[in-house]
Amino acid sequence: MKQLLTVILAMCMPVVASAAGGGGNLDSMEPDLSDQSSLQRGAQIFTNNCMGCHSAEYSRYKRVAKDLGIPKELYEQNLIFTDARFGELMKIGMPEEQAASWFGTAPPDLTLTARVNGPDWLYSYLRAFYKDESRPHGVNNAVFDNVGMPHVMVNQGGLCAEPPHIGQESKVDPSTGEVVGDDICDDWAIEGSMEPEEFDRAMYDLTNFLVYLGEPALMDRKRIGVYVLIFIGVFFIFAYLLNREYWKDIH
Structure with a gap:
């Protein structure tokens, strides 16, 4: 038995090491799909700021509204800005050829981006833009070098x-114990309307929504999983009692 466990652990260790080391310096982000308010805010940010160029064509407006607890009328009024119907896929009106001529390549569909790159990468990327006049749009990204977006x-x-x-530990003043120099930027080329902490929270909400978008069934699986574990626990008790009854006479 010990030899079998040793073999299994040896097989798993390279996979774990690869998963842990493949992302580089990234800020950690723990999704919370039970936070419906966060998901709703993320949906609003995605619709207002991302869907001008990026589609989510493997998801439907109706499914998102149902999962996030948004009434149909409210969703249609505030989160659908095209002539798309409520039950249709979340596509955009921009032709790929036109998008490619503007950005050099057509902006990718974002339905599965959180599953492909991971929430840590996505959360870090959204907060990693900086000024770079050598780039076509005057910006670059510390996570995605030479970004075209x-x-x-x-x-x-x-x-x-x-x-x-990005991906750096906060520095602490040893004399006071307070965090120093924790701002994501040493200097700002442009100051935003949000405070850095407020913007970080908004990007958390957006990332949280994109994690949901990549696997909507995850919410149901977690909910159902609780009942499955309870069933297994109850079944184990009865199985143990039945087994003891079978072997009572033998022992």
Whole structure:
């Protein structure tokens, strides 16, 4: 038995090491799909700021509204800005050819981006833009070098003058124990309308929504999983009692 466990652990260790080391310096982000308010705010940010260029064509408006507890009328009035119907896929009206001519390549669909890149990468990327006049849109990204995407939320989040501090531990003053120099930017090229902490929270909500969007069934699986574990626990008790009854006469 010990030999079998050793073999299993040896097989798993390279996979774990690869998963842990593949992201580089990233800020940690723990999704919370039970936070419906966060998901609703994320849906609003996504619709207002991302869906001008990016589609989510593997998801439907109706499914999102149902899962996030948003009434149909409210969703249609505030989160659908095209002539799309409530039950349709979340597509955009921009032709791919036109998008490619503007951005150099057609903006990707974002339905599965959180599953492909992971929430840590996405959360860090959204907060990692900085000024770079050598780039076509005047910005670069500390997580995705030579990015072709403009900083869509520059008015809200501002723009760092230099590459921001991503994936770095906060420095603590040993004499006071207070965190010092914790701002993501040492200097701002453009100051946003939001405070840095407020913008970080908004990007958390957006990332949280995109994690949901990549796997909506995850919410149901977690909810059902609780009942499955309870059933297994109760079944184990009865199975144990039945087994003891079977072997009572033998022992």
